[in-house]
Amino acid sequence: xxQSFDAAIAAFxxxxxxxxxxxxxxDSSALLTACAERWPGQVAALHVHHGLQAAADDFVRHxxxxxxxxxxxxxxxxxxxxxxxxxxPEDAARQARYGAFEALVSAHQTQFAIKNxxxxxxxDDQVETLLLALSRGAGVAGLAAMPMHWQRAGLHWHRxxxxxxxxxxxxxxxxxxxxxxxxxxxxxxxxxxNRIRAQLVPALQEVFPHFRDTLARSAAHxxxxxxxxxxxxxxxxxAIGTPPRxxxxxxxxxxxxxxxxxxxxxxxxxxxxxxAQLAELQSQIAACRTRGHAIRIRVGRAWVVRxxxxxxxxx
Numbered sequence: 001x002x003q004s005f006d007a008a009i010a011a012f013x014x015x016x017x018x019x020x021x022x023x024x025x026x027d028s029s030a031l032l033t034a035c036a037e038r039w040p041g042q043v044a045a046l047h048v049h050h051g052l053q054a055a056a057d058d059f060v061r062h063x064x065x066x067x068x069x070x071x072x073x074x075x076x077x078x079x080x081x082x083x084x085x086x087x088x089p090e091d092a093a094r095q096a097r098y099g100a101f102e103a104l105v106s107a108h109q110t111q112f113a114i115k116n117x118x119x120x121x122x123x124d125d126q127v128e129t130l131l132l133a134l135s136r137g138a139g140v141a142g143l144a145a146m147p148m149h150w151q152r153a154g155l156h157w158h159r160x161x162x163x164x165x166x167x168x169x170x171x172x173x174x175x176x177x178x179x180x181x182x183x184x185x186x187x188x189x190x191x192x193x194n195r196i197r198a199q200l201v202p203a204l205q206e207v208f209p210h211f212r213d214t215l216a217r218s219a220a221h222x223x224x225x226x227x228x229x230x231x232x233x234x235x236x237x238x239a240i241g242t243p244p245r246x247x248x249x250x251x252x253x254x255x256x257x258x259x260x261x262x263x264x265x266x267x268x269x270x271x272x273x274x275x276a277q278l279a280e281l282q283s284q285i286a287a288c289r290t291r292g293h294a295i296r297i298r299v300g301r302a303w304v305v306r307x308x309x310x311x312x313x314x315x
Contacts, residue, residue: 027120124166144223233263271300
């Protein structure tokens with residue numbers, strides 16, 4: 001169920017000291033303000049200068065001013081967030097941001113000893129993420145959208161506002177007379193997420209007033225299913241071996257075979273096949289009934305090849 005902003009902050013109980021991802025926008029400004037007031041002297045702001053637009057320096061100055069009023073240390077890291085070939089700008093910025101947060105915490109570990117980081121995504125962000133995943137034909141892992149808590153690089157990450165509507169976050173900040181910066185790219189219709197925010201979310205609000213709650217439940221069901229598939233994939237991979245035996249793969253049902261192949265490629269080779277690539281790989285495994293049948297298929301960033309009775313994978 002959706003929560004009020006105050007209820008979400010009251011329920012948030014991270015281990016201190018706490019780092020807060022702080023862009024200067026409304027959501028992160030509200031989260032930083034609330035955390036700084038609740039745990040004075042135990043919060044640091046983490047700002048990533050993406051270097052993608054002229055306004056980035058103004059963002060830093062705004063962040064410095066708010067942090068000074070809150071008596072919160074501001075840690076800033078410059079990154080190059082330009083996308084690689086074939087990479088979306090959103091994904092490039094996200095990866096650069098996480099890497100920068102981890103680097104900031106590591107560089108200041110002796111000063112702050114931060115092990116927990118809070119991010120300001122809210123319920124509307126969760127809806128946008130789920131709709132984006134649906135538009136791309138994602139599986140259950142993608143439909144699980146964003147978790148409230150997870151671990152990465154030895155750090156605990158939190159999204160305490162994930163059940164708070166975006167409008168409620170801004171209302172809380174306005175009631176305090178605080179200002180924030182607006183990223184001009186948030187209004188750019190070239191980005192699918194912005195079109196979802198401007199066009200689909202208002203329509204959902206009109207037709208399905210409780211859409212945030214219902215979509216959150218769907219995402220939670222998908223997250224549970226994804227966890228079960230991970231457990232099954234790990235168990236099946238242990239049974240068929242690494243590298244996997246082709247005869248053992250052929251003994252599995254098509255759905256179970258697809259799941260263990262995804263698990264093997266992701267966990268052992270850090271690559272993810274497209275639906276078409278996985279279907280072709282399974283077709284070749286089914287046809288692999290003679291010694292002379294060769295397999296060499298591109299999957300994500302790697303190649304899967306037959307090596308006698310086994311499947312190998314190489315970048």
